[in-house]
Amino acid sequence: MTNGILSKLINEIGEAQADVRAESYSMVNVRPGDKVAVMLDLLSKLAGKSPSALVTDEISRRLADYAASSTSNVDVIMNAAEHALDRENAYGFQEGSALDYLQKAGILEIEDPIKKQVRETHIASKKN
Amino acid sequence: MAEEHTRSFTTKRGEFTVRVMQDKLAAHAEEDVGHAKSDRKFNIRVKQDDLCLLDALAKAYGVTRSTLINQILHDILRDELRSIEEGDARVLLAHVADLSASYDELSLPWVYDALGPNFRHMLHSMLEYSNPHGQPPDVSMPAGYQYTEEDYRSTTYLGLRDKLKGLAK
Numbered sequence: 001m002t003n004g005i006l007s008k009l010i011n012e013i014g015e016a017q018a019d020v021r022a023e024s025y026s027m028v029n030v031r032p033g034d035k036v037a038v039m040l041d042l043l044s045k046l047a048g049k050s051p052s053a054l055v056t057d058e059i060s061r062r063l064a065d066y067a068a069s070s071t072s073n074v075d076v077i078m079n080a081a082e083h084a085l086d087r088e089n090a091y092g093f094q095e096g097s098a099l100d101y102l103q104k105a106g107i108l109e110i111e112d113p114i115k116k117q118v119r120e121t122h123i124a125s126k127k128n
Numbered sequence: 129m130a131e132e133h134t135r136s137f138t139t140k141r142g143e144f145t146v147r148v149m150q151d152k153l154a155a156h157a158e159e160d161v162g163h164a165k166s167d168r169k170f171n172i173r174v175k176q177d178d179l180c181l182l183d184a185l186a187k188a189y190g191v192t193r194s195t196l197i198n199q200i201l202h203d204i205l206r207d208e209l210r211s212i213e214e215g216d217a218r219v220l221l222a223h224v225a226d227l228s229a230s231y232d233e234l235s236l237p238w239v240y241d242a243l244g245p246n247f248r249h250m251l252h253s254m255l256e257y258s259n260p261h262g263q264p265p266d267v268s269m270p271a272g273y274q275y276t277e278e279d280y281r282s283t284t285y286l287g288l289r290d291k292l293k294g295l296a297k
Contacts, residue, residue: 055172
């Protein structure tokens with residue numbers, strides 16, 4: 001098994017794609033109620049950060065918690081993973097995203113086409 | 129102008145005329161909208177993959193993406209507030225935020241979140257002793273006297289208590 005050369009190549013592809021996808025954000029316009037708005041304003045002033053910078057990463061963690069909070073969310077996670085992986089150049093999830101947290105927690109597993117091919121080749125070579 | 133907002137109609141008891149004072153209504157409505165509605169918008173950066181999960185969760189629970197984000201924002205801010213260990217600092221931050229907010233009757237202010245267990249303690253104390261300090265009522269009675277609720281409760285409390293007991297039956 002030529003795992004040295006191939007695994008290095010696979011890792012490099014994965015890292016390159018992760019770098020590209022890590023920068024992939026959307027701006028979402030929200031109009032929260034007054035309660036949330038005043039506290040978000042206040043904390044962002046105290047922290048010297050924009051409201052967005054204050055919550056972006058935490059939203060990912062919360063989303064992962066929400067998704068993991070119920071066994072009835074299996075299809076929800078599956079649908080989201082399919083949608084995320086369906087996008088161009090997606091071989092994995094964005095670093096620090098909720099799906100990434102779920103994957104790291106062992107709740108979600110993916111096998112990308114390259115890894116699948118490697119595994120099948122490995123099995124075939126063993127049979128022969 | 130007043131004519132446009134006058135309506136007359138006949139019932140079994142005779143003719144009624146109803147008039148709505150639009151000027152007063154409009155002034156009141158503007159006041160209400162100014163207080164209850166927040167126009168503040170925020171542009172929040174969300175990771176593309178998070179949007180996939182947000183949308184999937186929102187669809188599954190029958191809410192909009194915006195509603196879900198608002199709920200998440202509320203939970204984040206509430207937990208940040210509760211993470212302040214010093215009670216006085218926690219309440220101060222909550223109080224300052226509340227001063228800028230215009231709540232409707234159904235909203236719970238941040239101080240409620242900030243007080244948390246203390247609020248429940250105060251609630252228990254009010255129900256148990258009719259004061260928020262957690263102290264038994266100071267009732268001057270002869271030594272050995274077993275005081276009852278009637279000795280330290282307000283008359284309104286006692287009346288309301290009896291009525292509520294009646295409802296529960």
